[in-house]
Amino acid sequence: MIKTSDEKYLRAIYHLSEDKNNKVSLSELAYYLDLKPPTVLERVHVLQSEKWITYKKTDGIHLTKTGEKEALNVVRKHRIWETFLHKICKFSWSEVHELAEQLQNVNSEKLIDRIYDLSGTPKFDPHGDPIPDKSGKLPVSERRPLLNSVDGCKCVVLGVNEDSNEFLNYLTDLKIGLNEKLIVEKVFVFDGSMKIKYRNNESVILSPKVAEKIQVTCIKPNCPCKN
Amino acid sequence: MIKTSDEKYLRAIYHLSEDKNNKVSLSELAYYLDLKPPTVLERVHVLQSEKWITYKKTDGIHLTKTGEKEALNVVRKHRIWETFLHKICKFSWSEVHELAEQLQNVNSEKLIDRIYDLSGTPKFDPHGDPIPDKSGKLPVSERRPLLNSVDGCKCVVLGVNEDSNEFLNYLTDLKIGLNEKLIVEKVFVFDGSMKIKYRNNESVILSPKVAEKIQVTCIKPNCPCKN
DNA sequence: TACTAAAATTAGGTATGCCTAACAATTAAT
DNA sequence: ATTAATTGTTAGGCATACCTAATTTTAGTA
CATH class of the missing domain: 1.10.10.10 (Winged helix-like DNA-binding domain superfamily/Winged helix DNA-binding domain)
Structure with a gap:
């Protein structure tokens, strides 16, 4: 053990x-x-x-093999707690990580199972990261950086690539959260920044640095965005 | 702190x-x-x-005064976790204590609040023990030992006075759980043991030692049981 | 290649939270 | 009131999980 x-x-x-x-x-x-x-x-x-x-x-x-399996199990616990905290306990995206860190130490597989069920047996955590199954297998998703979008792309936020509070709080301020639908109105070629429309027709301009770290997947089939 | x-x-x-x-x-x-x-x-x-x-x-x-307040806060956390584990996560009565012990260490008042809400803002935990409010005040209940019942009393289980696994498992085996309705068919005067009817007309004889540790409250108003 | 910067290692130290064994003080029992 | 049993205290030790400072090794570069 x-x-x-x-x-x-x-x-x-x-x-x-x-x-x-x-x-x-x-x-x-x-x-x-x-x-x-x-x-x-x-x-x-x-x-x-x-x-x-x-x-x-x-x-x-x-x-090692054993080590990786164990690591994936820890990752599983962590991500399940994160999901539970976000979806069920309504914690904001940025609050979730630290708390999950503490909760992941609680030692009960049964509890994890229950929490997982309560959260709706999700495949991805609130950051959009995949939740390994009990054997350590990871589900795959089509996630790609928002940065790779083309004009007019309609996509949904699956997660982020950075965990810093600065970044997460910035997104929280903009009210860009998990599952938020974004429409890429215009990509400015000279620097890659992009005008995004979302929520009730609010819009915002995101720098390429930010757009690179937001993970999305296209909603419309055969969207021409790069992966 | x-x-x-x-x-x-x-x-x-x-x-x-x-x-x-x-x-x-x-x-x-x-x-x-x-x-x-x-x-x-x-x-x-x-x-x-x-x-x-x-x-x-x-x-x-x-x-000390401060110490007691702090203790009540810990008790609060513990009992809220117990309630959550029992009511929402469907852990059995006897599994709850040890897990709550671990969870009570997690440091987030906000989480406790959320868990409390999810559990339906209960006044009593699954053992029937009162949950202090944030200021440390305890709700009062009419709980009394089952032992004090008179013949024919109809009552409901609010909790127990002992935490040992032996005892809790014994009750679990009998399927006497929280909120179980019991009818006291007969109290045997010579030793205080009592015949109880419950569930679908199952019945069992409880020793006074056990009956003393089961906390109940009468269902019928003006029940003549002692407190 | 020799030199320097970065990375790894060793040695030794601190605080916490637990222990046993030995001794002292208190309480209860004859 | 003396003795025996229980309770409390002291002293010293161990493991864990950290640290700093000094040294060695490795790797990158002039």
């Missing part, structure tokens, strides 16, 4: 190796976890001795 | 001083928390220095 205190390590390693396919360094991990390298090194040795990860200075940190 | 790790102490002290009105000894507390006296002594010193409790060898442990 895995220790609660190991779970955040596995989740962190999972996320880091997802992004930068595979090579996770000690200091990266330390930075991500907001801990100092010696602390992390110590734990990494333990995790290695427990066969959750492999680690060689030159090669970085990798999840 | 109180530390999570202190909360279980305050809740324990609250429960112990509730039962035995007031004098809580070190070893009692240690036993209750399943810790050794030196461990508890250490923490008691800290809690005292933080003004949550007073402690003198001769006088035992007492909650």
Whole structure:
């Protein structure tokens, strides 16, 4: 059985190796976890001795098969809590993450199952990220960055690529949330910023930096947007 | 602000001083928390220095005003989680306690509020114990031990006086649960045991020891049962 | 290649939360 | 009132999860 205190390590390693396919360094991990390298090194040795990860200075940190499965299970718990908090408890998008962090430590598969059912057995969490099933399989979606839209595209927000409070609060202010329908009125070619229409004909101009981080999927079939 | 790790102490002290009105000894507390006296002594010193409790060898442990308020808040959190787990997540009566123990550590008043609303703003938890309001006030109920019933009394189960798994499982086996309606067919005077009719005319004989620990309230007005 | 910057490691330290064993004080029982 | 049992206290230790400072290793660059 895995220790609660190991779970955040596995989740962190999972996320880091997802992004930068595979090579996770000690200091990266330390930075991500907001801990100092010696602390992390110590734990990494333990995790290695427990066969959750492999680690060689030159090669970085990798999840083993077992480790990845365990990590996916933690990810599952985390995302189910996030979904529950957002959909059922009506927490805003930006409040959800920190709370889920705490709740994910609660140790009861049965509870997760119930919470999952209560939330309507979703395939994606409120950020639009896929929820692994119990065996660790991830559902696939058609998500792509809003940035890749063409003029006139009608799409729906599936999630975001960044978790910082600054970003999430910005979206909350604009009232761009999960499942929000957006119409791309115009893409300005010179810098890629775009005018978006949404809600009751409100509109806003989003910078390419923002548009890159909003994940959407087209509503109309055969929409010509790039993936 | 109180530390999570202190909360279980305050809740324990609250429960112990509730039962035995007031004098809580070190070893009692240690036993209750399943810790050794030196461990508890250490923490008691800290809690005292933080003004949550007073402690003198001769006088035992007492909650201060602030301590009691904090304890009631922990009790509130705990009972709200228990209610949620039972009513909404369909956990059995006996599973609820341990999980609530873990969940009560999650630090978000807002979450408690939401969970409370989801559970239907109950005044009593699934054991029938009162849920303090935010200011620490306890609702009152007419609960009394089943043992005090007279022949023919029709009553409803509000809760129990004991938390041991043995006891809770026993009740679960009998299918005597919260809100179960019971008819007291006959009280046997020689030892106080009683024949109970419930559900679809099932009946069972309960020992006085058990009947003492089941908390009920009469359904018919002006029922002559003792309180 | 030699040098420097970055990353990893080692050594040693702190706080927390628990423990056992030994001793002291209090309470209860003969 | 003395003894025995219970309760409380002290001292010292262990594991965990962090830290800083100093050193070594690796990797990138002039």
